[in-house]
Amino acid sequence: MLIFKLVDAHLKNRISILLNNQNFDQTLTITHVLWAMLGIVPAGANQAPHSHKSVxxxxxxxxxxxxxxxxxxxxxxxxxxxxxxIRIDWVTGKAFVTPPGLWHSHHNESGEPAYIIPIQDAGLQTYLRTLDIQFTHYEQK
Structure with missing residues (x-):
């Protein structure tokens, strides 16, 4: 089953698979300090703004x-x-940095799904209890 086709998928801030390492089963991180996921932004989707203290x-x-x-x-x-x-256009094979503490949202006005792999120091920030992730929610248009 494709996760983004679930009935309530459009209500989620993110549709993703958290990548983790079996050696870090308590933190669900890829290394002892780094967090990574494979995310999808379906065609026509707008993911609500969020912020966190991890880069x-x-x-x-x-x-x-x-x-x-x-x-x-x-x-x-x-x-x-x-x-x-500031708008950052996605280009296949390229990367960009989302600075810590800034609000950001992801948008897909193309006709097909887009895939992104964010890698963050969220494992370290979670351990230090400084991640401070915040979400807003707005209606899909």
Whole structure:
């Protein structure tokens, strides 16, 4: 079964598979400090803004034009959208950095699913209890 075809998949902030190493079964991380996942942004999807204190190296495994990430300092309290965001267009085989503490959201206006592999120091941040992940939610359009 494809996870992004589940009835409530559009209500999730992320649709992904967390990659982990059996040696780190308590932290569910890939190394003792690094967290990684394989994420999908289905065609037409908008993943709500979120922020965390871990830095992310985002590798674009596959995307078509029209898939991008918005990054910014603040979120509008009413619309839950990022205020004055910087747009980072996804390009297959390329990577970009999402700085720690900034709000970011993922969008796919192309006609096919896009895949991303974020690698973060979230294992270290979780151990230190400083990850501070926050989510907003807004209605899908």
């Amino acid at each position: 992310a190296l985002d590798f674009v495994a596959y995307s078509s034009p029209g898939t991008y990430t918005l990054v910014g300092d603040k979120v509008d309290p009413i619309t839950k959208q990022i205020i004055d965001p």
